[in-house]
Amino acid sequence: MAFVSGLSLGAGVVGAKRSGWCGVSQGPVRAGARRAAANVLSMQGTEYEVPVTRRLSDALKEADVEQKKADEAARKREEEDQRKRFERQRKIEQLASIPDNTPIGTVDEYMFREGVADVLDKLDHDLIGLVPVKKRVREIAALLIVDKMRHKLGLETAVPSLHMSFTGAPGTGKTTVAMRMGQILQRMGYSKRGHLVIATRDDLVGQYVGHTAPKTKEMIKKAMGGVLLVDEAYYLYNASNDRDYGQEAIEILLNVMETEQKNLVCIYAGYSDKMERFFSYIPGMNSRIGNHIEFPNYEVDELVDIARVMVRELEYQFDENSIPIMREYIQKRMNMPYFSNARSVRNTVDRARMRAAIRLFNQAVDGHGDGMVSAHDLMTITAQDVVRADELSETQISE
DSSP: OHOOOOHHHHHHHHHHHHHHHOOSSSHHHHHHHHHHHHHHHHTOOOOOOOOOOOHHHHHHHHHHHHHHHHHHHHHHHHHHHHHHHHHHHHHHHHHHHHHHTOOOOOOHHHHHHHHHHHHHHHHHHOSSHHHHHHHHHHHHHHHHHHHHHHHHOOOOOOOOOOEEEEEOTTSSHHHHHHHHHHHHHHHTTSSSSSSEEEOOOHHHHHSSSSSHHHHHHHHHHHHHHHHHETTTGGGGOOTTOOOTTTTHHHHHHHHHHHHHHTEEEEEEOOOHHHHHHHHHHOOOHHHOEEEEEEEOOHHHHHHHHHHHHHHHHHEEOOOOTHHHHHHHHHHHHSTTTTOHHHHHHHHHHHHHHHHHHHHHHHHSSSSSSSSOOOOHHHHHEEEESOOOGGGGOOOOOOO
């Protein structure tokens, strides 16, 4: 009834306004209308929030929920602290009950049982010289073995930082050492697969926006559980271009080195001076690397021994007159541009094999003999097959 009366009254007021009379003086009504219109116009184009009101009971419920969450988090922290205290006390009691002379095993037993000794022997066989490098690899292996023995006794252990930096000239065995290091980590249980994945800037950095992250993550995925060797890592960073996409790859690698150090070992390789400059630009990279290994250049005698190993693996042999010629060639080649240690020696061996094949072929078809070739002929590199030092040119090097 009241609702109907209200409607009638409202309709009457509206009708009175239309007729120009509403029971009071028209002056105040028109003034009020003008003020209302002015207020509407002043609010046009502005943003304002409508006050949100809620019941007191809802606010109390929300506060109660937040308090329950805080109490639950505090309870979990207390339980975790209590568990750690209990575990620590248990270890203390366990260690106190173990005599100091309790035999855990010898280092040799662990090395042979885990297969580390076999990997180190292969490293000695694969690489001539490089005594400082082999020493550093053995030191890392020793740390892992002792850590394993401590774990067996129940002592506290922690995975050390296994990310590495290999610095040195090309052809000094960095890739070979990285491969053997992956095998050691796999044998000791610090790596699931121990395989080696080699990457360069082209494998990690894209050519346009949004291309770098997928490429970098794909290479990391391939290397997960093993070793990722980033060769010539300094090319990832371009100091003269702030918008270079290599910075994005570096940031992804830094994050993975921190969060996935139990699943991936990163090794960064390159020339010593360039790697030092690279680390100065990216301090976060240097702080995450726990092992820096310098690979020295080979000496002449070591390079000659490397040549011998190479031909032996190919089931060839040098005759006695070819070694002095090889030594003289390597001595001169070392002082010329673009020398790459063992890589240059391999190129020299390949050229000697080519010349030996041409020599045998020409001897067999020139008509002066019976055309027969013996096993000794097929396996021997003679003095005339080896490139001589006087064949080298300062302006043109052909390997």
